[in-house]
Amino acid sequence: MSRAEAATGHTLRAILWFATIAFLVAQLVRTDRSNPAVSGDLSAPPAVKDALQRSCYDCHSNQTRWPWYSAVAPCSWWIHHEVAEGRRRMNFSSWTDYTSDPGTENQKLDEIARLIASDAMPPWYYRAMHPGAQLTSAERDTITQWIAGEKLSHAASSPR
Ligand code: HEC
Numbered sequence: 001m002s003r004a005e006a007a008t009g010h011t012l013r014a015i016l017w018f019a020t021i022a023f024l025v026a027q028l029v030r031t032d033r034s035n036p037a038v039s040g041d042l043s044a045p046p047a048v049k050d051a052l053q054r055s056c057y058d059c060h061s062n063q064t065r066w067p068w069y070s071a072v073a074p075c076s077w078w079i080h081h082e083v084a085e086g087r088r089r090m091n092f093s094s095w096t097d098y099t100s101d102p103g104t105e106n107q108k109l110d111e112i113a114r115l116i117a118s119d120a121m122p123p124w125y126y127r128a129m130h131p132g133a134q135l136t137s138a139e140r141d142t143i144t145q146w147i148a149g150e151k152l153s154h155a156a157s158s159p160r
Contacts, residue, residue, distance in 0.1 A: 026073035031080035033070060036062045040096025048146045051139040052092065054132070055122050059086030062093035067129075082123075102154040109147045116140050 001009075038061070042049065058064050059082055070079040087093075090108055098105040115121040116135060127134050135143070 023073075029073060029077070031070075031073075031076045033064075033066045033076075033080070035064055036093075038062050038093040040094050040099075042092040042095035044146060047139075047142050051135060051143060055135050055139075057092060058126070058130075058133075059083050059122075060090050060092050062087070062091065102158060106151055106154060109150055113144055113147045116143060 041061075042052070044052070053061075053063075064083055066079075069075045090111070095105075098108050112121075117140070122130075122133050122135075
């Protein structure tokens with residue numbers, strides 16, 4: 001082995017060691033994988049509810065099914081962030097907070113319709129990890145029709 005080869009071997013070993021230690025140290029930074037209590041879950045017809053549960057509830061509810069890799073840094077940091085952000089923007093587990101103000105509920109419903117129509121939700125990286133989470137076009141139609149019906153009933157019940 002030449003001197004240069006020995007030096008390269010040295011550097012590679014040092015990098016591997018460094019990466020291993022960094023990975024192990026990263027595991028010390030724990031993230032919260034708790035599921036807070038469900039305060040007022042969405043009520044919707046079973047076909048709608050089932051599709052939303054399968055496709056959205058991991059990030060937009062307090063009933064997240066945390067996968068094993070959500071316990072391994074650095075994945076855990078990122079997944080934790082996505083779930084926290086998803087719940088903050090819209091949480092099906094406290095949906096009754098929105099229904100108490102139909103304006104807010106309509107706004108969330110509009111957003112859902114918009115994001116599923118453009119295939120923006122569930123996010124692509126989530127679909128890559130959970131191929132079964134993709135909404136079928138029949139499910140998209142069912143959800144969109146349900147949303148239209150909900151909004152009609154709000155319009156009918158709001159005082160003019
Ligand atoms: C992997 C996690 C994840 C999944 C699964 C997911 N979302 Fe999201 N969603 C997010 C995040 C993060 C945001 C906020 C950032 C953004 O808009 O990209 C968000 C934002 C939204 C918003 C905007 C809410 C607002 O008022 O600001 C809606 C509506 C939404 N998602 C609907 C859905 C629906 C419907 C599904 C299922 C078909 C779904 N999401 C699945 C992570 C997720």
